[in-house]
Amino acid sequence: MSARRLNFYFVFPIFFGGVSLAAPTAAGAGENDSGLMEIALRTFGVLPAVMASPKNDVTPEKTFLGRILFFETRISKDGTASCSRCHLFGLYGTDGLPLAIGNSCKVNPRNAPTVFNAAAQISAHWVGNRTDVEDQAKQALVGPVSLGMPSYDSAMKVLKSIPGYPPLFRAAFPKSADPVTPENFALAIGAFERTLVTPGPLDTFENGDASALSAAQKTGMNVFIVAGCSNCHNGPYLGGQEYKKFGIKEPYWISTKSATKDLGRFIVTGDESDKYVFKVPVLRNIAMTAPYFHDGSVASLDTAVRIMARVQLDKELSEMQVSDVMAFFNALTGTIPDSCLRVPVLPPSQPQVTKRPSK
Amino acid sequence: MSARRLNFYFVFPIFFGGVSLAAPTAAGAGENDSGLMEIALRTFGVLPAVMASPKNDVTPEKTFLGRILFFETRISKDGTASCSRCHLFGLYGTDGLPLAIGNSCKVNPRNAPTVFNAAAQISAHWVGNRTDVEDQAKQALVGPVSLGMPSYDSAMKVLKSIPGYPPLFRAAFPKSADPVTPENFALAIGAFERTLVTPGPLDTFENGDASALSAAQKTGMNVFIVAGCSNCHNGPYLGGQEYKKFGIKEPYWISTKSATKDLGRFIVTGDESDKYVFKVPVLRNIAMTAPYFHDGSVASLDTAVRIMARVQLDKELSEMQVSDVMAFFNALTGTIPDSCLRVPVLPPSQPQVTKRPSK
Numbered sequence: 193m194s195a196r197r198l199n200f201y202f203v204f205p206i207f208f209g210g211v212s213l214a215a216p217t218a219a220g221a222g223e224n225d226s227g228l229m230e231i232a233l234r235t236f237g238v239l240p241a242v243m244a245s246p247k248n249d250v251t252p253e254k255t256f257l258g259r260i261l262f263f264e265t266r267i268s269k270d271g272t273a274s275c276s277r278c279h280l281f282g283l284y285g286t287d288g289l290p291l292a293i294g295n296s297c298k299v300n301p302r303n304a305p306t307v308f309n310a311a312a313q314i315s316a317h318w319v320g321n322r323t324d325v326e327d328q329a330k331q332a333l334v335g336p337v338s339l340g341m342p343s344y345d346s347a348m349k350v351l352k353s354i355p356g357y358p359p360l361f362r363a364a365f366p367k368s369a370d371p372v373t374p375e376n377f378a379l380a381i382g383a384f385e386r387t388l389v390t391p392g393p394l395d396t397f398e399n400g401d402a403s404a405l406s407a408a409q410k411t412g413m414n415v416f417i418v419a420g421c422s423n424c425h426n427g428p429y430l431g432g433q434e435y436k437k438f439g440i441k442e443p444y445w446i447s448t449k450s451a452t453k454d455l456g457r458f459i460v461t462g463d464e465s466d467k468y469v470f471k472v473p474v475l476r477n478i479a480m481t482a483p484y485f486h487d488g489s490v491a492s493l494d495t496a497v498r499i500m501a502r503v504q505l506d507k508e509l510s511e512m513q514v515s516d517v518m519a520f521f522n523a524l525t526g527t528i529p530d531s532c533l534r535v536p537v538l539p540p541s542q543p544q545v546t547k548r549p550s551k
Numbered sequence: 552m553s554a555r556r557l558n559f560y561f562v563f564p565i566f567f568g569g570v571s572l573a574a575p576t577a578a579g580a581g582e583n584d585s586g587l588m589e590i591a592l593r594t595f596g597v598l599p600a601v602m603a604s605p606k607n608d609v610t611p612e613k614t615f616l617g618r619i620l621f622f623e624t625r626i627s628k629d630g631t632a633s634c635s636r637c638h639l640f641g642l643y644g645t646d647g648l649p650l651a652i653g654n655s656c657k658v659n660p661r662n663a664p665t666v667f668n669a670a671a672q673i674s675a676h677w678v679g680n681r682t683d684v685e686d687q688a689k690q691a692l693v694g695p696v697s698l699g700m701p702s703y704d705s706a707m708k709v710l711k712s713i714p715g716y717p718p719l720f721r722a723a724f725p726k727s728a729d730p731v732t733p734e735n736f737a738l739a740i741g742a743f744e745r746t747l748v749t750p751g752p753l754d755t756f757e758n759g760d761a762s763a764l765s766a767a768q769k770t771g772m773n774v775f776i777v778a779g780c781s782n783c784h785n786g787p788y789l790g791g792q793e794y795k796k797f798g799i800k801e802p803y804w805i806s807t808k809s810a811t812k813d814l815g816r817f818i819v820t821g822d823e824s825d826k827y828v829f830k831v832p833v834l835r836n837i838a839m840t841a842p843y844f845h846d847g848s849v850a851s852l853d854t855a856v857r858i859m860a861r862v863q864l865d866k867e868l869s870e871m872q873v874s875d876v877m878a879f880f881n882a883l884t885g886t887i888p889d890s891c892l893r894v895p896v897l898p899p900s901q902p903q904v905t906k907r908p909s910k
Contacts, residue, residue: 263641270656271648272636282622282897289630297629297656408907482900493901518904525903533894537887538641541841542852544884545877548767 225402228410235417237428238395239476239526243311243386248326250383253364258384260360260536261377267333267347269295269340275332275381278304281532284480284525285310285388290488295340301454303488308528309476311386313432318470318486319457320435326382330374344374351377356539390477390526397523405523412520415513420505430475430524437469438486441506444468447499448489456486479521494518584761587769594776596787597754598835598885602670602745607685609742612723617743619719619895620736626692626706628654628699634691634740637663640891643839643884644669644747649847654699660813662847667885668835670745672791677829677845678816679794685741689733703733710736715898749836749885756882764882771879774872779864789834789883796828797845800865803827806858807848815845838880853877 242250261267262275273295278287285306287293292304302318307325316322322331332338333347341347351357352372361371364380394413396404405413416422425431435457438444445453457466470486483489484496494514501507509517601609620626621634632654637646644665646652651663661677666684675681681690691697692706700706710716711731720730723739755763764772775781784790794816797803804812816825829845842848843855853873860866868876 260641263639265639265642266647270652271646272652277631280622280624280897282619282894283624284896284899287630288625288900293629293631406906409905479901479903480899491900512907515904515907519906522903522905528896533896535641535892535894537643537892538639540643540839541647541850542838544838544881545874546768546881547765547878548871548874 225410228413229398229400229402231417232394232398232413235422235426236394236398236430238398239309239389239391239428240312241389243309243389245311245324245326245382245386247324248379248382248386250386251364253360254380254383255387255531257360257364258380258382259531260538261381262384263536264351264538266354266541267339267341267350269342273339275307275329278338279307281528284308284477284528285532286481288482290483292337294335294337298337298340300337302486303483305473306477306481307385308388308390308526309429309474310432311382311388312429313471313474314434315471318473319460320471321460324382325385326378329381329385330378333374333377347377348372348374354539354541355543360539384531387531388529390528392476392526393523395526406519408516408519409523410520412513412516412518413523415509415517416520419501419507419509419513421500421517424472424504425475431472432474434472435466435469436472436504437467438503439468440504442503444485444499444503445489447503448485448487450485450487450489452487454486475521476524477526479518479525493521584769587772588757588759588761590776591753591772592757594781594785595753595757595789597757598668598748598750598787599671600748602668602748604670604683604685604741604745606683607738607741607745609745610723612719613739613742614746614890616719616723617739617741618890619897620740621743622895623710623897625713625900626698626700626709628701632698634666634688637697638666640887643667643836643887644891645840647841649842651696653694653696657696657699659696661845662842664832665836665840666744667747667749667887668788668833669791670741670747671788672830672833673793674830677832678819679830680819683741684744685737688740688744689737692733692736706736707731707733713898713900714902719898743890746890747888749887751835751885752882754885765878767875767878768882769879771872771875771877772882774868774875775879778860778866778868778872780859780876783831783863784834790831791833793831794825794828795831795863796826797862798827799863801862803844803858803862804848806862807844807846809844809846809848811846813845834880835883836885838877838884852880 244250265271265274268274277294278292279285280287285308287304290303292300292302294300305318310316311325314320316325316328322328334341334344339347358372361368361376365371365376368376393404393409424434424436427433438456444450455467457469458464460466479493482493483491484493490496490499497514497517498509501509603609624630624633627633636653637651638644639646644667646663649662651659651661653659664677669675670684673679675684675687681687693700693703698706717731720727720735724730724735727735752763752768783793783795786792797815802812803809814826816828817823819825838852841852842850843852849855849858856873856876857868860868
């Protein structure tokens with residue numbers, strides 16, 4: 193193991209422009225905290241308060257509506273699916289399934305990624321076939337394996353039939369003459385999702401609190417960076433900013449034991465070089481969002497870590513290194529926003545009568 | 552309409568042992584508030600703080616665990632169903648569907664009743680084929696159309712595999728040597744459900760605040776009682792205490808336009824007199840829990856009110872009387888407990904590593 197560590201010393205300065213980092217000892221990393229903080233800030237950085245977009249300003253009225261719509265099942269083909277179907281906040285914005293299951297038991301081609309810290313990626317979905325969270329939300333309305341509504345019109349008809357919705361849309365989109373539209377539906381859900389950031393111990397550490405991470409977590413961060421994981425999993429989200437081939441050393445499915453060979457981004461671009469290419473997933477909350485990979489083929493996080501090191505970086509991590517990386521991942525488990533832990537009451541289907549109708 | 556009202560005057564003293572009640576005027580019911588409060592208390596009564604059971608004492612540890620298990624999808628056959636699947640708190644503990652849809656798109660034979668104010672009924676389910684909420688929760692684990700697990704053992708195996716669950720079961724059932732059992736699962740969920748009471752304006756009124764109900768709501772209560780609705784829909788839950796045939800004047804399906812003729816409690820008892828007999832449903836929050844009846848065959852509440860009056864009581868209600876009864880129903884819409892509006896974070900599938908393993 194010490195040989196492996198020594199190796200890391202050599203690799204490290206290349207990645208970080210000469211910043212020198214002594215490997216933390218097993219006992220603790222106190223003496224190097226400020227150096228590690230600087231590296232962490234440079235490699236990752238803290239989460240923003242909101243994942244802003246010039247195309248969709250986040251207003252309280254939009255997020256209020258979007259949060260309600262996120263739980264709305266009545267705009268799904270069989271009446272059982274909502275955004276929350278595959279993004280359960282109690283399961284950290286995922287569904288615990290290898291492949292997401294939408295309306296009418298339709299199985300999605302890929303694993304449902306968490307909606308937390310998701311809105312600032314280069315695109316939405318594993319292969320980038322949705323431009324952003326707004327595009328994802330809109331297409332989900334009529335997506336055969338998601339909400340599956342027969343048309344946008346039919347979905348809007350349902351929303352208009354529920355007395356509480358038109359006023360909420362009017363409040364969120366005061367400039368729209370007829371605000372109950374698929375575009376505004378998407379903007380409202382997108383605005384809500386842009387608020388779903390989950391700062392965790394890593395951010396506290398980066399903000400100067402050395403005690404936020406355990407010695408194992410600090411060592412794990414070092415392993416993560418030096419091994420090369422952060423070549424792709426970097427920035428505040430530890431991913432989400434580029435596409436990469438999964439399977440550098442060998443085809444991924446040998447290690448993941450995947451049932452099918454997903455062509456990845458090739459299905460979007462048709463470009464041969466995009467075969468088996470996927471968006472680098474966000475690693476925030478990764479310890480809470482099993483199973484792993486685009487097809488959920490791997491149930492346990494330690495196995496996933498070993499596979500990534502071997503298949504992408506051609507490295508074999510020791511048991512202790514895997515354990516330390518797992519500990520670092522725990523520092524990515526953040527606080528779920530209160531807006532998610534509070535279920536909104538949905539507008540009822542019935543008109544609510546309290547008084548006699550005026551004549 | 553005044554003839555109809557006059558009729559009610561004659562009926563009234565028979566129901567209430569001579570208590571005299573002047574019908575509130577359309578303008579207001581101020582002068583009769585104390586009499587109406589007395590009648591309301593006698594006919595309905597206020598909700599208890601907890602729906603206690605001698606078989607399942609409600610402890611904080613049990614309700615804490617039960618609330619988490621209520622949202623647990625990993626103990627369903629296809630991984631998508633939980634108690635929350637058919638009892639969404641955002642939809643007042645129902646699912647908005649005519650017939651509940653459980654795991655693997657299995658359609659339940661009947662409409663999902665709300666879990667609010669449900670635990671004090673004579674039985675669970677529309678035809679009383681579950682003795683209580685604990686029996687319902689236990690059988691749901693392996694019920695083919697609910698969670699659909701192949702066996703109790705397989706369900707317990709899943710719960711035991713999730714590191715966070717055994718400690719929660721141990722805390723809730725400190726006397727159990729091996730606490731992760733289907734019986735304890737049922738007791739935990741039952742304990743949680745026994746806390747799900749939703750006091751509303753009716754209770755505030757019964758507690759002496761005459762302003763809690765509008766004039767229309769007071770008139771509607773009068774109509775509800777005098778017409779005979781409260782013959783069955785009485786007590787704090789406005790139902791849930793007896794079985795009654797649905798279809799006194801004529802078969803119910805003529806009015807409800809039901810697709811099938813449900814034999815009702817006959818399927819439980821085999822007794823000819825139980826044909827088309829159902830448990831009298833709880834009317835608390837009825838304005839929030841469309842669609843209506845055991846088969847969800849009626850979408851709107853005013854239609855449901857008219858059908859009940861005609862089919863059960865052989866009465867035709869005027870438009871204004873229906874509107875007033877609807878207003879009274881709005882006084883049954885209560886406050887959802889904070890424990891329901893806060894989503895619990897479920898224990899993750901992965902062991903959570905923060906430190907190096909001790910040697």
